[in-house]
Amino acid sequence: MKMPAPDAALIARKGEIVRALSRIVPGEGVVSAPAALVPFESDGLSAYRQTPIAVVLPETTAQVSEILRWCQANGVKVVPRGAGTSLSGGALPLADSVVLGLSKFNRVLEVDYPNRCAVVQPGVTNLGVTAAVADRGFYYAPDPSSQIACTIGGNVAENSGGVHCLKYGLTTNNLLGCELVLMSGEVVRLGGKTLDAEGYDLLGLVTGSEGLLGVVTEVMVRILPKPETAMALLLGFETVEGAAATVGDIIAAGVIPAGLEMMDNPAIRAAEAFVGVGYPVDAAALLIVELDGPEAECAELVGHVERLAAARGANFLKTSTSEAERLAFWAGRKAAFPAVGRIAPDYFCMDGTIPRGRLPQVLARIAELSAEYGLGVANVFHAGDGNLHPLILYDADIPGQLERAEAFGADILKLCVAVGGVLTGEHGVGVEKRDLMPEMFDPTDLACQQRVKCAFDPGLLLNPGKVFPVLHRCAELGRVHVHRGKLAFPELPRF
């Protein structure tokens, strides 16, 4: 993984840069001592580390605006950062960059129940949004597993999902508006309390843009009334095929569960050893199905799902009988990553999405690759929407294993694309999948995306080295390709 070559002249200007930032954010708002920069070297993708020139922690939109304006005028690269939980290296600093941390933007500004929305600062955690509205029976639907720590600003940047997005959508489907500061320092407001926005849907464009288009300084989210009841089922299968077929049957029966998760045997064992919630450790695959709504609906659908699972050979079947038990069913799944962290020193989490019908084939191929690379793999899977999370186990202290794990991961993602899927379902491209983008997109596709980048940040100063494998200068991309010469379709009527 190569980052853009750092600009030594810029790094040499550290003193001047720190002074300028300190003028904008006085007090303790600028971090520049080498030891104090260590916590900002990496994010959730801990395989990669880089110390930035400095970290700046503004508290107001005006400060963010001034920082970006100064950095643009002085050619300084900026890497925005929320809680730093990105699994794709979205907040990985560059040696010649300033990290702009939004951790001090941590207030809930407004809850508007009649219009079912909350206005929060980007540093509020995902769970913090729900906490702010829970006493009135509301919640914020997207629930990435890192929701205790990850921030709503980071969720906007990554278009984060979670186990409930099958029914309730990703971040993009639950956002109403935001305040965005452009690299020029200009502040724009996108969307609002209305359902549809005016003009081009820049809110939709910015969501999931991985911090490359602007810095979000305020977020307006949709909040939902909590479902009356929620029940979860654990379904154990002797074969992966049986579990996969059951997922297809559930959807085909017209049931969209609130959550529909699958774990393979290594993941079941790791999770059970970690939390001990009664998962069937001998099963080849485990489904966790959550159904929510009125009690009458849950009862009917639970029976329906149980029958479908039994018909596909489920030999372990357990339905939650209390809220505590439902949460226990989820505890293993939500702790799958740390659980796997206990059985291997390091792991990479892949994030491809595939057409669900290809699951048995893809899992079989992943098992073959695991043997070929000599690295273990545990699979957790947002089965309902086809989003795979193979966890590749390796030991970074053993020479060569990191590179082997990277190559294994790349093979899995290429496989996802080859069967009609995509590189990333919810974690983002970041640096991790950046060089695989040509697997999905040809140079013209990428040029179209980069021109959008140029419309927001013509100097390419915001979060460089992420998402795009090759960065073209905006002037070069801006040239209009004029189609001359022989007509491609002479038989077509002409004007």
Add this chain to the structure above:
Amino acid sequence: MLDTAIKVLKPTTADEVEAIVAEAGATARRIEVIGGGTKRAIGQMDPVDIVLSTQRLDRILDYAPDELVLTVQPGVRLADIEKLVAARGQMLAFEPPHLTRLLGARGEPTIGGVLGANLSGPRRVRAGAARDHFLGFAGVSGRGEVFKAGGKVVKNVTGYDLMKLMAGAWGTLAVLTEVTLKVLPAPRTETTLLLFGLADVRAAEAMTLAMNGPFEVSGAAHLPAFAAQAAPLKAEMAVTALRLEGCEASVAARAAGLAAALKGFGRIDTLDPEHSKAFWAQVREVEAFVGDPRPLWRLSLPPAVGWRGPHGLPGDALYDWAGGLACLLTEEPAEKVRAVAASLGGHALCLRGGPAFASRQGPLGALQDRVKAAFDPLGVLNPGRMDGAA
């Protein structure tokens, strides 16, 4: 704008679209892009040299009900898609309106047109808009380049979400040549609870109460007396309607719960599934305004205060999206309609009788212009279509 002397080109492949757009760019000509042409009268258009119709890009490419995805060419008629997915017990959850009768248009709306206008129906409040079900596309930019974005699976964050940008771009950025949509299971049954005689402000309160409870309301509309007179309601007073969809047991339980919650709003009637369907089709198509020649507006407003918009503007209004969408017939000047909408934190789209969009202003307007230029720097596609009044 509707100069019939202009040649209409009907390409049948993406390569043909590319050739047409590229050549237009090279020869400084401009193109109007149309699907069924039913929404052609919305907004203004600078003079064009060519009309490009997607009508013959009309193939259904892949429908995988178990994967919840459908890939089609943009010229496929909306009605044909509705029939196709209904046969497998599925639906386009955003319930796109046709608006053909409302706009007095001939022809059939296409899926490309629906996406280009980001049009959504009553289920918008629960299921999201057209843009929320738009998973991927291939198209030809104003530069005459074939490109694609998104994917053919329901969950994907690879690269910028250009689908959001294309939805509601009114064909000003690219000509779509292939689109992938998310489809969902259709509900097994539905019912509608009706409240009677509520003033607009009280109706807004009732709709807010319903939306804020655990009832999964999938349609919340308020029709003042003049509009409630039509079949199937034939009511003599204002009607506020709340739709519940799902499996039988669930709908029954939620209907009972909702009725109990709405006790303070007077008599409650219910519509059976068949009449409920007919009623919401009328709401979706704004049937009450068909044939009325007055200027026609869609006001997008914060739902709880939506009723205030039309109260500041003499005319007739209907409310959908729990108050978040007001359809308004008014003779008031366009600037005034936009100003009232803006004062409430909303905006207004003129469907007939005025400039469709507000003019772009300030840093946000400049950013929108740069986004347009990124895809269509020469202004080849639908020139002026999204521009506001000068």
